[in-house]
Amino acid sequence: MAGSATRRSQVTRLVVVGGGAAGMSAATAARRTDPALDVTVFEAGDHVAYGMCGIPYYLGGVVDRAERLLAYPPDEFLARGIELRLGTPVTGIEANHVRTAAGEMVGFDALVLAAGAEPVVPRLPGLDDPRVFTVRALADAIRMRELLDAGVRRALVVGAGYVGLEAAEALVERGAETTVVEALPQVLSTVDDPVAELVAGELRRHVRLLPGRRLGGIQPHADRLTAVIGDEHGEERLDVDLVVVAVGIRPATALLAAADRLPSGELLVDDHMRTSVPDVFAAGDCVAHHHRVLGRPAPMPLGPAANKTGRVAGMVAAGGDASFPGVVGTAAVKVFELHVARTGLSLTEAHAAGIAAVATDAQSRSRAKYYPGSEPLFVRLVHEPGGRLLGAQMAGRDGVAKRIDVVATALYAGLGIADLTRLDLSYAPPFAPVYDPVAVAAQRGGKRGR
Amino acid sequence: MAGSATRRSQVTRLVVVGGGAAGMSAATAARRTDPALDVTVFEAGDHVAYGMCGIPYYLGGVVDRAERLLAYPPDEFLARGIELRLGTPVTGIEANHVRTAAGEMVGFDALVLAAGAEPVVPRLPGLDDPRVFTVRALADAIRMRELLDAGVRRALVVGAGYVGLEAAEALVERGAETTVVEALPQVLSTVDDPVAELVAGELRRHVRLLPGRRLGGIQPHADRLTAVIGDEHGEERLDVDLVVVAVGIRPATALLAAADRLPSGELLVDDHMRTSVPDVFAAGDCVAHHHRVLGRPAPMPLGPAANKTGRVAGMVAAGGDASFPGVVGTAAVKVFELHVARTGLSLTEAHAAGIAAVATDAQSRSRAKYYPGSEPLFVRLVHEPGGRLLGAQMAGRDGVAKRIDVVATALYAGLGIADLTRLDLSYAPPFAPVYDPVAVAAQRGGKRGR
Known part of the structure; x- marks a missing residue:
């Protein structure tokens, strides 16, 4: 597979790009492997190591405070000797240094790219309205929860995958009359139609489900959003107070343009999480995982693999020995x-x-x-x-x-x-x-x- | 291993001894394998195919009626062409025929011994009192449930294995002040002491637990039973209304005295459930199962193996092809x-x-x-x-x-x-x-x- 076969010389400076599950696992594992290692994590946002999969439960009120989603408080990482650079986007990776948005250059002997993935937001009118949300960044979730706490009467969820369904449940739990729009005729495309039908049946007990329909755009008004929802026969207008867009994610790998990747963008790595770029490892949702049943790399942007690949990348980058065996494609979701x-x-x-x-x-x-x-x-x-x-x-x-x-x-x-x-x-x-x-x-x- | 290697000639008459999970599985599987087969099941008691593991839940009231424990009503077996001889103990197995308690001789080409196991009742004074129960036969359970329905204020359970613990929970659910006596210092000897300690802790929230104590005997009175419970330091007398004896079981294999067996009595069988006696198969709690981790036969009197070995014995006895792969020793129990x-x-x-x-x-x-x-x-x-x-x-x-x-x-x-x-x-x-x-x-x- 992809990846440098040469032994790296002694690593003394490790840079991790991305403070999510993969990045913080990498940083922690690297320090544990080599306590003398200089480890710096650059995170564009303001939070690290939060349980992204817990966000729907925070939105729904099942989890009371955003802090409860933090796997560890930031101080814990500082105590472990990890330097955290919050609010510091990395805008370029060059030979043995990264460049921050502010123009700072920081050198490294090894780098772990764990920038994760970004929610796909269709290029449609009105989706830049602040009442339109994606479910991924904790900061967005905190903002959305404030809106929900103030009271949301009607909501629209666009996309009936894992995130869309969990978001719909959260909105219903907060008392919002919720509509779910899915462009495909089937909800939850990761399961076959008999299971999807069971899911659709459960959804219909709680929400208005519109499969085979597309969002055409949003018309913002002061007191509401008007969503335009269409199919081949025409379109309908739906007034809501809040929209969740959950139509998918794309791996955040633009920083490593030179690296081998799948057509869908996920970086190809060997089982030590080495990319095809020397000294650069990658982990989490931005990489393709070896799928043991398919026998080839495949996108599988889920929490367990993010944590495990982060740990492997950190250990190997720090000179330790570890490998990731790949996935078999296991996932679970609660739908109401x-x-x-x-x-x-x-x-x-x-x-x-x-x-x-x-x-x-x-x-x-x-x-x-x-x-x-x-x-x-x-x-x-x-x-x-x-x-x-x-x-x-x-x-x-x-x-x-x-x-x-x-x-x-x-x-x-x-x-x-x-x-x-x-x-x-x-x-x-x-x-x-x-x-x-x-x-x-x-x-x-x-x-x-x- | 034990078992005849010779091919049997065409089987036309199959006798099954025992109408529990193993016996009824054998009978059903045999008829399915060869619909022309003449299948007769001899059962000493009055019920067949009841969920023995459900008895504690029937006693506790979680299951309302005894009939709900029946996997199938007896008519179902008749409809499948199986002859049921209830209340008919088999007292002898001789070359190609069985003898019933009434002296009837019934011939067979193949026999499945699925007589299960019998609760061990220590030879102590007073244990023949009708207010002293074991938890195995449905008829006993129905009688005990009648007592419980009439109101039992104080109960004693002797033995803290799976059955004793489930019985204790049932008694507590019925409002009885319950004492559990266990001769060993540890409850639930199938787990190691850290887990046993967790179990003991849970038990103590609900019952009086006396580990390392032995029942010395029961003194029956008209209005109560006085249990004598002792340890090396002396003895205590405990007045109760009902006693459950759950100190273990022994395989019911006396009928097949010639067959190879473990020292503890369980019959040795090959993976087709053949005993060392020609034309005689055995299944369920009366056989030793191949333990895949130990690599040798071991007692494992649990429901899943009883059902599966019964099915294999019936299929093979009827001329079909099946084998039992053995067990790895899996078991689960709810303790409160x-x-x-x-x-x-x-x-x-x-x-x-x-x-x-x-x-x-x-x-x-x-x-x-x-x-x-x-x-x-x-x-x-x-x-x-x-x-x-x-x-x-x-x-x-x-x-x-x-x-x-x-x-x-x-x-x-x-x-x-x-x-x-x-x-x-x-x-x-x-x-x-x-x-x-x-x-x-x-x-x-x-x-x-x-």
Whole structure:
């Protein structure tokens, strides 16, 4: 893969660009690996190491104060000997030094680029209004929460991916009458349509869901925003007080124009997180992760990989030994009362990758049928007819997220469908049926291969 | 291993002894494999296919009616062409026929022994009183529930294993002032002492716990039972209305005296569930299961293995092809609000097996720390210093049972401690911290091997 194969000489100055999960993990791991290392983190914003995935819960009021999202207070990093340069955007990376927006030049022996990703905001009229938000920066979240605390009666969410759905839940929890617009006919494109239909059903209990519609623009008024929402048949106008744009993110990799990357922009790195540029590592949402099921790098901008790749980049940059094994594509999301999880490839993804995959669906229960709280649990296994396991999706109100981890572990280990029927999974009536839903689905899927 | 290697001739008459999970699974699987097969199930009691693990919840009132514990109504089996002989104990198995208590002789081409296990009742005075119960037979449970419905003020549970703890919870839920006596100094001997201490702590919030004490006997009175409870320093007398004896079980294998078995009595079978007696299969709690971590047969009288071995025995007896891969020792139990799970070997078990194992403990959380419902989660990994994974234990109030399955899957696949740090486990704030507790413990354990 990409990456310099030469051994770097002794590193004494490490610069980290980006103070998110990846950057702060890199800085911390580097100092731990080499306590004599001079480590400086440049962060364009005013906060470091905050739990970005917690922002919807802060917006919704489930988390009371923004400070609770900080993994560690900034002082903690100072105490660890890490220099934090908040509010200091890096505007250029040149041979062994970075340039800040203010024109300062700071040298490095090794650099970790952990600039993350930026929310995509379509070039449409009115989206620069201060009542239009993306969900990523903590500063924006604090501003949006102030608006919500003051009272928001009607809200629009544009995009029904993970962030859009979590934002919609937050808005509903704050009492806003919420509309969700999604350009695609299906919500949550990371799962196949049977699961997406369950999600859409849950959404419709709480919001007005408009799939297959596009935002045409926003007309700002003093007391409201008028959103123009269209499909092939025409358009409708919707008055709201607040708009959340959650149509996707793009990796923030413009600073490293010379580095090898995917067409979608994510940097290619080796398993030590080295980019193709000497002395420059990268981690987090700005890199492509080795996808173990696909067997090639793929975008997977999720928290666990950001933390882990940051740690690996920091350790290796500081002269230590570490590697990142890649991902299998595991993710979970709560959509109101519905829990949804996926791992590996969806059927759509498998087909897009040219794999002759099939899907086996099973409706089971989360606990013994007679035990209170036992909920229907939908399991889809994606596999080759011959039994090679490719992925799984689950949806239900109980026992979903950690159950997907059985399949995630199986994918890591290269187990097949038949193995899933042979696992010794935990059983007690309050926690599972005697045949776990994963085994039930695998049993059914295994029969197709015979 | 044990078991006949010769191919059996065509089977037309299958007899199943025992109508529990294993026996009814065997009967059902056999008929599905060969719909022309003549299948007769002999059951000494009056109920078949009931969820034995649900009995404590029926006693406690969480499950309202005993019928809800039936996996299927008896008619369902009749409709499947299975002959049910309830209230018909089998008293002898001879060459190709069984003898019933009434002296009837019934021939078979193949037999599945699924007689389960019997609760051990110490030979002590007074234990034959009708207010002294074991927790296994549904008929006993129905009788005990009647007593509980009429009102039980004070109860004693003898034995602090899975069944004793679940029974204690049921009694407390029914308002009984409950004492738990355990002869060993530690409760729940299937886990190591740090987890047992958490269990004991939870128990003490609800019951009077007397570890290291033995029941000496029961003195029955018209209006109460006086239990004599002793230790090396003396004895105490305790007046109660009801006693539950849950000091263990022994496999019901006396019918097959000629078959190879463990010293503790469990029958040895091959992976097709063949005993060493020709044409005789066995399944469920009366057999020893291949323990994949120990690499040898071991008692593991739990529901999932009973169902699965029954199914395998029935399929193979009917001429089909199936095998049971064995167990890794996974179990879960709810003790009041504490959830406890284990898989593989405990440290005690590993040492008993002569393995130079160590334990790595980590205190983590079940969800993102800022998310409501996030609970402390204790994880113990048992492993060799070199990284070979041997087992795990977990305890907490949230996210325990299905999290142990990650380690159960890893054990099945032969993964090591280092692999556990490299898994791509699900993350979202409502379901897990960004570093899952399993990974946190594995990270710590992996460092010990370096």
